[in-house]
Amino acid sequence: MLIDSHAHITDAAFDNDREETVKRAFDLGISHIFEIACEEKYWDSALDLSQKENIFVSFGIHPHEAQNATADDFKKLSELISSKKCIAVGETGLDYHYDFSPRDIQKRVFARQIDLSISKNKPVIIHARKAIGDIIAILKSYNRQFNGVIHSFEGSLKEAQFFIDMGFKLGVCSIITYPKCGDIREVFSKIDISKLLIETDCPYRAPQNYRGKRNEPSFVIEIAKKLAEIKNMSFEEVCSKTAQNASNLFLENIKK
Ligand SMILES: [Zn+2]
Numbered sequence: 001m002l003i004d005s006h007a008h009i010t011d012a013a014f015d016n017d018r019e020e021t022v023k024r025a026f027d028l029g030i031s032h033i034f035e036i037a038c039e040e041k042y043w044d045s046a047l048d049l050s051q052k053e054n055i056f057v058s059f060g061i062h063p064h065e066a067q068n069a070t071a072d073d074f075k076k077l078s079e080l081i082s083s084k085k086c087i088a089v090g091e092t093g094l095d096y097h098y099d100f101s102p103r104d105i106q107k108r109v110f111a112r113q114i115d116l117s118i119s120k121n122k123p124v125i126i127h128a129r130k131a132i133g134d135i136i137a138i139l140k141s142y143n144r145q146f147n148g149v150i151h152s153f154e155g156s157l158k159e160a161q162f163f164i165d166m167g168f169k170l171g172v173c174s175i176i177t178y179p180k181c182g183d184i185r186e187v188f189s190k191i192d193i194s195k196l197l198i199e200t201d202c203p204y205r206a207p208q209n210y211r212g213k214r215n216e217p218s219f220v221i222e223i224a225k226k227l228a229e230i231k232n233m234s235f236e237e238v239c240s241k242t243a244q245n246a247s248n249l250f251l252e253n254i255k256k
Contacts, residue, residue, distance in 0.1 A: 001240050002224060002240075002242075003198070004034065004199060004202075004217040005171065006036055006151050006152070007034065007036065007199070007200055008036055008201070008204075009035055009202070010042040024216070025217035029221075035049055036057075036058050036090065036091055036151075038058075038062035038091045043059055050086075056251070058088035058090055059077055059080040060077070060089050060090040061073065061092060063101060063106045064095060064100040064101060066109035074112065077116065081120045086122065087122065087251065088124060088125050090126060091126065091127040092110050092114070092124065093126040094110060094134055095129040095130070095131060096134075097130040103134075110138060111138060117147075117148070122253060123147040123148040123149065124146065124147070125148060126148060136159070147249065148167070148168050150169075150171060152171050152173040152205075156187065157187045160187055160191055164195050169196065170188075170195055171196075171197050171199045172196050172197065172227055174205045174208070174215065174219070174222070176226050177208040177209070177222060177226045179208070188227065189230050189231065197242055197246045198224055198227060199220070199223075200215050200220050202215035207222035224242070
């Protein structure tokens with residue numbers, strides 16, 4: 001079992017070969033793909049895509065899009081989250097690297113989606129870019145445990161521990177394959193495998209061997225290989241353990 005726990009296959013980057021890309025991943029042994037639909041314009045196509053076997057979907061509003069979110073969007077989001085193959089809310093969060101939406105609006109839209117994840121009893125997928133301090137402050141204000149993942153985690157060991165203590169898993173993406181990213185390899189080497197999920201975040205951030213190219217779900221194999229090296233485990237063990245973590249977090253819930 002090997003799961004790409006975070007992909008954006010409805011992105012226009014796959015318009016010419018979406019079917020083939022998905023098929024290639026499954027042919028290479030990827031067992032499940034979790035599609036993250038975090039812009040209103042992708043929601044309907046992601047819902048369609050999730051009709052396929054072994055593809056599941058998360059719906060949310062990305063911090064980049066926060067200022068465009070309307071009352072109708074929230075209404076539709078709430079309905080979509082109740083759909084049969086929806087595994088989570090998100091990705092949502094804060095992005096102070098690009099600051100595409102004003103920060104106060106990002107915070108408000110983030111909090112609304114946390115509320116939604118709690119009321120719908122679905123995990124939350126969090127995007128935290130140059131904003132970990134404020135994310136931690138918002139989560140703390142809830143004074144409770146969470147179900148979810150900090151996707152493409154790139155913080156410190158201390159921050160990692162904070163999120164884990166709150167109930168979160170951490171998403172391991174392609175950055176662990178980049179020569180210059182030794183710090184994050186060091187962090188993950190110290191975190192128990194039971195807390196980690198692997199993800200491509202495709203079409204963004206291709207692994208080192210494909211750098212500059214479009215990323216795709218089958219490349220999750222590269223990330224698993226690197227994580228195996230970092231954790232001093234076999235490739236098979238990394239695949240099955242991270243897949244089990246992803247399945248426990250996201251799939252158990254929807255079987256009920
Ligand atoms: Zn993403």
